[in-house]
Amino acid sequence: MFRTVCRTGLIGEVPDLVSSMKEDGVNLDQTTSKVLLDSLIRSGKFDLALGVLEESGDCLYDSVVIALVKRNELRLALSIFFKLLEASDNNGEVSVSYLPGNVAVNELLVVGRVKDALIVWDELKVSGHEPDNSTYRILIQGCCKSYRMDDAMRIFGVMQYNGFVPDTILYNSLLDGTLKARKVTEACQLFEKMVQEGVRASCWTYNILIDGLFRNGRAEAGFTLFFYLKKKGQFVDAITFSIVVLQLCREGKLEGAVKLVEEMETRGFSVDLVTISSLLVGFHKQGRWDWKEKLMKHVREGNLVPNVLRWNAGVEASLKRPQNKDKDYTPMFPSKGSFLDIMSMVGSEEDEARTEEVTPIEVDPWSSSPYMDQLADQSNRPKPLFSLARGQRVEAKPESFDVDMMNTFLSIYLCKGDLSLACKLFEIFNEMGVTDLTSYTYNSMMSSFVKKGYFKTARGVLDQMGENFCEADIVTYNVIIQGLGKMGRADLASAVLDRLTTQGGYLDIVMYNTLINALGKANRLDEATQLFNHMKSNGINPDVVSYNTMIEVNSKAGRLKEAYKYLRMMLDANCLPNHVTDTILDYILVKRWRNQDSKKLHLYENKPNCNNNFNTDQ
DNA sequence: TGAGTAGTCG
Numbered sequence: 001m002f003r004t005v006c007r008t009g010l011i012g013e014v015p016d017l018v019s020s021m022k023e024d025g026v027n028l029d030q031t032t033s034k035v036l037l038d039s040l041i042r043s044g045k046f047d048l049a050l051g052v053l054e055e056s057g058d059c060l061y062d063s064v065v066i067a068l069v070k071r072n073e074l075r076l077a078l079s080i081f082f083k084l085l086e087a088s089d090n091n092g093e094v095s096v097s098y099l100p101g102n103v104a105v106n107e108l109l110v111v112g113r114v115k116d117a118l119i120v121w122d123e124l125k126v127s128g129h130e131p132d133n134s135t136y137r138i139l140i141q142g143c144c145k146s147y148r149m150d151d152a153m154r155i156f157g158v159m160q161y162n163g164f165v166p167d168t169i170l171y172n173s174l175l176d177g178t179l180k181a182r183k184v185t186e187a188c189q190l191f192e193k194m195v196q197e198g199v200r201a202s203c204w205t206y207n208i209l210i211d212g213l214f215r216n217g218r219a220e221a222g223f224t225l226f227f228y229l230k231k232k233g234q235f236v237d238a239i240t241f242s243i244v245v246l247q248l249c250r251e252g253k254l255e256g257a258v259k260l261v262e263e264m265e266t267r268g269f270s271v272d273l274v275t276i277s278s279l280l281v282g283f284h285k286q287g288r289w290d291w292k293e294k295l296m297k298h299v300r301e302g303n304l305v306p307n308v309l310r311w312n313a314g315v316e317a318s319l320k321r322p323q324n325k326d327k328d329y330t331p332m333f334p335s336k337g338s339f340l341d342i343m344s345m346v347g348s349e350e351d352e353a354r355t356e357e358v359t360p361i362e363v364d365p366w367s368s369s370p371y372m373d374q375l376a377d378q379s380n381r382p383k384p385l386f387s388l389a390r391g392q393r394v395e396a397k398p399e400s401f402d403v404d405m406m407n408t409f410l411s412i413y414l415c416k417g418d419l420s421l422a423c424k425l426f427e428i429f430n431e432m433g434v435t436d437l438t439s440y441t442y443n444s445m446m447s448s449f450v451k452k453g454y455f456k457t458a459r460g461v462l463d464q465m466g467e468n469f470c471e472a473d474i475v476t477y478n479v480i481i482q483g484l485g486k487m488g489r490a491d492l493a494s495a496v497l498d499r500l501t502t503q504g505g506y507l508d509i510v511m512y513n514t515l516i517n518a519l520g521k522a523n524r525l526d527e528a529t530q531l532f533n534h535m536k537s538n539g540i541n542p543d544v545v546s547y548n549t550m551i552e553v554n555s556k557a558g559r560l561k562e563a564y565k566y567l568r569m570m571l572d573a574n575c576l577p578n579h580v581t582d583t584i585l586d587y588i589l590v591k592r593w594r595n596q597d598s599k600k601l602h603l604y605e606n607k608p609n610c611n612n613n614f615n616t617d618q
Numbered sequence: 619t620g621a622g623t624a625g626t627c628g
Contacts, residue, residue, distance in 0.1 A: 278621080
């Protein structure tokens with residue numbers, strides 16, 4: 001009944017319904033309360049929501065607080081914290097995770113306001129709210145997830161100084177963050193420290209280490225560690241195998257990958273969809289579809305592989321049906337604007353106007369966190385663009401099998417550059433009425449359109465994403481920035497950056513690299529350099545792509561000395577150059593040669609029937 | 619607290 005009421009928008013009827021239920025002696029059960037609260041908060045009926053909350057008891061405070069912070073209703077969220085605090089005074093007891101400070105910090109982190117969370121923490125610390133073990137854990141894990149490794153290590157230091165003993169899980173989070181921030185040396189030191197302090201390493205620890213070594217160009221070390229652990233028969237699980245299978249696929253060693261999957265089976269580990277996805281993509285990249293059947297023979301246990309093959313056959317049959325829209329996919333993603341309208345979506349002008357209206361608030365000298373009060377009072381201030389949440393796992397959502405498979409095959413078609421086949425797949429899913437597509441799906445499509453320069457269609461994908469209530473994440477914004485850069489609007493790209501940093505949002509290494517590239521290509525070299533340094537001072541080490549980008553944009557701008565400086569810096573940082581570095585260096589050599597002997601080159605260029613590969617904008 | 623399918627450099 002409530003579901004229907006909520007769906008039809010008759011929210012106003014809710015109080016009557018609740019009271020008639022009470023008259024009939026029927027109590028609100030937890031599921032009903034959840035549905036109700038969700039709808040009420042969504043439609044901004046906070047008073048009604050609070051009424052329902054009081055009816056339904058303590059157990060739902062958590063989800064209500066999260067929902068409120070997500071909707072920027074910080075004042076209300078805070079008042080609930082204080083209610084909880086009062087309740088704890090009366091009973092004399094309250095669960096640690098309910099400490100208002102921890103809840104506040106945690107919720108700020110969940111919605112991606114890492115900077116705000118750090119400030120609130122600092123304030124709580126000095127105002128007599130002693131941080132406990134979970135405060136430290138929440139903060140450190142939040143920093144790790146947003147790649148603020150300097151902050152993470154600083155808080156870790158404070159934690160140890162104050163006598164709190166870190167456990168395996170905390171070390172694992174730190175190791176994972178450190179490796180994802182491309183800090184291999186620091187990660188090794190951290191692992192040593194962990195061992196010295198007698199904190200036991202677990203399966204997770206080794207998986208993080210092996211994966212991190214692979215990601216940081218230390219594949220040999222990763223394999224060595226894996227084979228050593230496997231031989232000892234310790235600390236390996238299905239995920240360890242999955243990580244190594246993926247690396248073998250990346251290196252094109254399909255035979256080894258399939259062998260390892262076989263061994264995985266004989267050891268009794270189940271081969272899941274993540275592993276199968278890695279293999280399928282690997283097979284495709286090597287053009288070896290025949291391996292699909294082999295895989296079938298190798299993996300006998302379970303029904304996952306037969307399912308995958310049946311799915312594949314079904315989709316391939318559907319793809320053979322005549323295409324509705326021929327090769328024109330524009331009608332599929334009708335766009336109401338262009339990428340250049342993106343700033344109105346980001347909404348900075350509107351927000352600026354609104355923040356001006358905010359009346360100054362009285363500072364409460366007794367407040368434990370004036371900053372939090374201030375945040376609460378600015379509940380109409382712009383929200384962060386995206387949260388820390390990333391893609392979900394397969395095991396957790398067995399019902400997402402189709403969508404996960406679709407994403408895998410979508411990437412295979414898009415990799416071939418076959419946009420029309422990818423669109424057809426998308427269309428099939430629309431016809432099936434599958435609307436709960438993940439951000440992966442939309443991001444993949446959008447990125448392909450951006451790569452081809454179809455910005456309007458890309459914008460259409462973004463609109464459809466919004467219509468289907470699929471939240472934009474860091475990758476979505478990365479694609480948008482890439483698009484804006486390609487359209488020659490690095491100014492807008494840098495406005496998005498401003499928005500991201502002033503909101504206390506977070507940037508990962510790919511986002512930094514994309515922005516540096518967009519700024520560099522737009523001849524805003526000072527800003528690009530500034531961002532490169534900003535990244536380092538925030539605790540993320542530049543990777544091979546960052547260095548390549550800096551070398552490239554500087555050499556294109558004729559700043560060869562600077563370009564060499566970054567090459568030197570890269571080698572000093574023990575970051576291995578790749579084939580892209582080679583291509584860029586070739587360009588520099590040609591350019592130098594051209595400068596020294598421009599007359600000769602001039603003759604060369606004017607020679608008839610000569611493909612001029614040296615033609616640049618310079 | 620860990621793995622895959624989307625996003626960065628040529």
